[in-house]
Amino acid sequence: MATPSLQSSGYISITQLLQQHAEQFPNDIAMRQKRLGIWQETTWHEYRAKTYAIAAGLIELGVQQGEHVGILAENRQEWIVSQLGINSAGAVACGLYPTSPANEVEHLLHSADCTLVFCEDQEQVDKILTIRDRLPLLKTIVVIDPKGLANYDAELWMSLDDIIQRGQHALSDQGEDAVQQRLAQQTPDDTALIVFTSGSTGQPKAAMISYRNLWAEMVVLSTAISAQPGQNVLSYLPLCHIAEQAFSTLNAMAQRMVVNFGESLRTIRTDLQEISPDLFFGVPRIWEKMQSEVLVLAGRSGKLQGWLIQQALRGAQRRGQRPRAQWSWQDRLQHRFWYALIYHHILSYLGLARCHIAFTAAAPISPDLLAFFRGMGLPFAEIWGMTETTGAATMQPLDLNCTGRVGLPLPGVSLSIADDGELLIQGDIVFKGYYRNADATAETLAGGWLHTGDIAEQHADGSATIIDRKKDIMITAGGKNLSPSMIENEVKASAYIKECIVLADQQKYVTALIQINHDTVAHWAERQDIAFTTFRSLAENAAVKALIQSEVDRANQRLAPVEQIKKFTLLNKELDHDDGEVTATMKVKRKMVATRFAAEIAAMNG
Secondary structure, three states: OOOHHHHHOOOOOHHHHHHHHHHHOOOOEEEEEEEOOEEEEEEHHHHHHHHHHHHHHHHHHOOOOOOEEEEEOOOOHHHHHHHHHHHHOOOEEEEEOOOOOHHHHHHHHHHOOEEEEEEOOHHHHHHHHHHHHHOOOOOEEEEOOOOOOOOOOOOOOEEHHHHHHHHHHHHHHHOOHHHHHHHHHOOOOOEEEEEEOOOOOOOOOEEEEEHHHHHHHHHHHHHHOOOOOOOEEEEOOOOOOHHHHHHHHHHHHHHOOEEEEOOOHHHHHHHHHHHOOOEEEEOHHHHHHHHHHHHHHHHHOOHHHHHHHHHHHHHHHHHOOOOHHHOOHHHHHHHHHHHHHHHHHHHHHHOOOOOOEEEEOOOOOOHHHHHHHHOOOOOEEEEEEEHHHOEEEEEOOOOOOOOOOOOEEOOOOEEEEOOOOEEEEEOOOOOOEEOOOHHHHHHHOHHHOEEEEEEEEEOOOOOEEEEEEHHHOEEOOOOOEEOHHHHHHHHHOOOOEEEEEEEOOOOOOEEEEEEEOHHHHHHHHHHOOOOOOOHHHHHOOHHHHHHHHHHHHHHHOOOOHHHOEEEEEEOOOOOOOOOOOEOOOOOEOHHHHHHHOHHHHHHHOO
């Protein structure tokens, strides 16, 4: 349930909510950051004090109300503290992906008119320095971790500690008047965040998220998601993405949860096991990787143990296809037996033993993958949302008592289907528009509805099923409309397949480019005594192609004849963000992939 303050107060800004928590629960833990192997705690009082110091420091530096400030860093405590500090100074926080190359960072900073940028470390500073001459509005680089910058021109950068010290001196000498004045000038419709869209079909757009949008999403999430103050979440997906903002910033703030930050993305497995979060959110790729880990673990276990794990997983897959309320007494008995013997140990290994609600969103997920985890007893719900809805807009109830896979509209959200099948959304979670892009804003917010770009089907119970992106629907040479995502998900249900890009537009039959899952295919090859050295040598092996053919044949059995993949090509490299083949969130850029692999595609249609 929502916290009483959030339910009863009506609108409250995220900065006001932080102040409220700091006053009422000053010594409760708000965040943990792992450094040098030790989890270091920050209280709500300390959280608020740091944000005010950053705000006061930025004001002393000359930052004006409404200025745009970029944040280019991996997830860490300083990301959220800086975000709220920027907001407390009356400025707008603009998150950028730390994996983005310099040219992409240039586009994002330029399109958002950023005057400052917070950089995590030397690597990110170097990116900015290579493009700084092409960013005339950029005045200051603020560095969170200045290690390695001692010989850099001191006029080019300053540390976050410098900002904090400057702010602390200002607060000590002048009090909080300057910060409080900025907060008093803040209105619900002011922009709090700029979140960039994925850019899978073009250049990313700068979506403006207001304080009212943030409040509405906090209410939506705290009403729909059961959580208690002090429970743990692990923040590891990029905070510049709206899904992680909704989960680790908004919901955690709304329900006073503890946000945990590991040392880096490379330590995610250890961090997850150590924290064992009460709630966990993962995009489909995370769940696919976890499933692969479990299958590899089963394959590498002893003969008896491996057989037991395989039996347990088959049972989980079967039971997970149905809501738990529909399990027979035999199903329940079998689940108890296998949970004690196998499932509990698997979930502990994954770091999910204490997880009472798990979520997936941001991309389509295979129903078989959902069933895999649900059958082990993990309460697992699919969420649908987008940058323009400030995160979650619909959610599958945990009892699965609805028809649509992405579930029912959340409280305060209205859903409609346009004549052409496009999903339309209304509610306070709908964003303000795109910064400096009036045409795109008018097109997206036409007629008082958010035009999502998703083709959907609404069911009698009010729930919705997403069919595909409107721009991705393909029409074969025979005039048949196909959903590539639906076909791709059937194929990606295989543990041996990481990516599938379906091609059918104006073609006689469906073809596909397939990227193998290196970990599971490599393990399979080892067991078959197949020699390989690189990803390429593995993908080009004839036995591996035969393995993938059998997996495609299995998927084709679940598809209508016109949807079945007739030919496929195995990619001899992994799709890469630096090569422009996927976005920072690993969404496939179909046009780029079609151009890059034009010869392979032509050969399949020859």
